[in-house]
Amino acid sequence: MSYKTLPTSAPALQMDSLAPALKVGNWVSGAPLASFQPGKLYILEFCGTSCDGCVGAMLKLIELQETYKDSGVEVVAVAAHESAASAGAARAHLDAWLAQFKKLNFRVGLDDTGTMDTLWMEPSFSVEIPQAFVIDRDGYLAFIGHPDDLHDVLPQVLDGTWRTSAQAKAAERERIAEDELRPRKEALKKQIKGKIVAAKEIEDWKTALAAIEEGIALDPDNLLVRQQHVHLLLHKMHDMQTGLPALRQWSRDAINTKYELMLTVAFFQLFYPAPLHRLWHALYVHRLNPSELKGIAALDLLAQGWRKHAVWREESGRVEDWRKRLEGTA
Numbered sequence: 001m002s003y004k005t006l007p008t009s010a011p012a013l014q015m016d017s018l019a020p021a022l023k024v025g026n027w028v029s030g031a032p033l034a035s036f037q038p039g040k041l042y043i044l045e046f047c048g049t050s051c052d053g054c055v056g057a058m059l060k061l062i063e064l065q066e067t068y069k070d071s072g073v074e075v076v077a078v079a080a081h082e083s084a085a086s087a088g089a090a091r092a093h094l095d096a097w098l099a100q101f102k103k104l105n106f107r108v109g110l111d112d113t114g115t116m117d118t119l120w121m122e123p124s125f126s127v128e129i130p131q132a133f134v135i136d137r138d139g140y141l142a143f144i145g146h147p148d149d150l151h152d153v154l155p156q157v158l159d160g161t162w163r164t165s166a167q168a169k170a171a172e173r174e175r176i177a178e179d180e181l182r183p184r185k186e187a188l189k190k191q192i193k194g195k196i197v198a199a200k201e202i203e204d205w206k207t208a209l210a211a212i213e214e215g216i217a218l219d220p221d222n223l224l225v226r227q228q229h230v231h232l233l234l235h236k237m238h239d240m241q242t243g244l245p246a247l248r249q250w251s252r253d254a255i256n257t258k259y260e261l262m263l264t265v266a267f268f269q270l271f272y273p274a275p276l277h278r279l280w281h282a283l284y285v286h287r288l289n290p291s292e293l294k295g296i297a298a299l300d301l302l303a304q305g306w307r308k309h310a311v312w313r314e315e316s317g318r319v320e321d322w323r324k325r326l327e328g329t330a
Contacts, residue, residue: 018141024111033076041136046077048129050083057146062101071158074107087112134153
């Protein structure tokens with residue numbers, strides 16, 4: 001999930017930096033923690049209730065906490081960007097989200113002041129969550145990155161070999177190089193989103209389509225942008241010729257990524273009345289509309305039988321007579 005747009009410069013916070021302070025005023029789960037204690041190793045994870053990858057990250061951290069509970073490792077999670085009308089509403093939303101983690105075994109805090117972002121996320125060039133920070137026993141940062149990497153990194157941090165290793169230094173260089181580009185990409189995405197919203201407000205579908213396609217070119221793996229593309233083609237521009245192949249590819253990618261939400265949305269797009277109603281209308285109501293028949297005949301997604309009927313109607317100018325078959329006299 002995108003976090004926010006940041007200025008580009010050398011990160012002030014990286015591996016071997018002294019860990020910033022822990023400034024969390026609202027602890028939702030577990031006893032309050034005022035500061036990191038010397039001699040203990042902490043995993044600080046930034047998470048959020050609207051983050052697609054955060055549920056999996058939380059489950060993995062629960063496993064890590066259980067595995068390393070006797071090794072002086074303590075996991076702490078902080079939700080620092082909840083969108084709600086009030087602090088109370090944000091707390092209630094976070095409480096409800098945490099209820100799915102029946103085996104939750106670490107502290108979870110809520111920061112609605114922006115302090116933790118300012119101290120941790122921004123100076124480390126961290127623009128996406130979930131994001132993990134490993135604070136070594138001496139109070140210095142040993143790792144910044146995705147929680148998925150902790151399974152391999154944590155044993156080396158614990159035995160004291162990680163921070164001096166070539167692997168750690170290479171990983172940190174790669175992280176910084178990638179994160180330096182992300183703020184610029186986020187700025188472009190924000191501009192494109194503005195174009196899309198403005199065009200939709202005045203129902204300028206061609207301009208909206210151009211902006212969405214610009215967004216896809218910038219971020220081709222963003223299934224949400226591609227969903228807007230499919231919806232616009234099918235339900236606003238009524239372009240089945242382009243929209244159905246786009247829907248097919250988008251659905252396949254959703255299946256390949258096992259993105260449950262996108263699979264649900266794809267199902268809705270497929271069975272939403274507009275495209276199927278239009279197809280039904282062309283075949284059974286205005287049955288000799290030349291432009292619609294040409295469109296149906298060219299749709300590779302449709303069953304061959306339907307396409308043959310469309311070609312036959314267009315060429316003959318007639319509609320099939322099914323009465324003999326229905327009466328059993330054909």
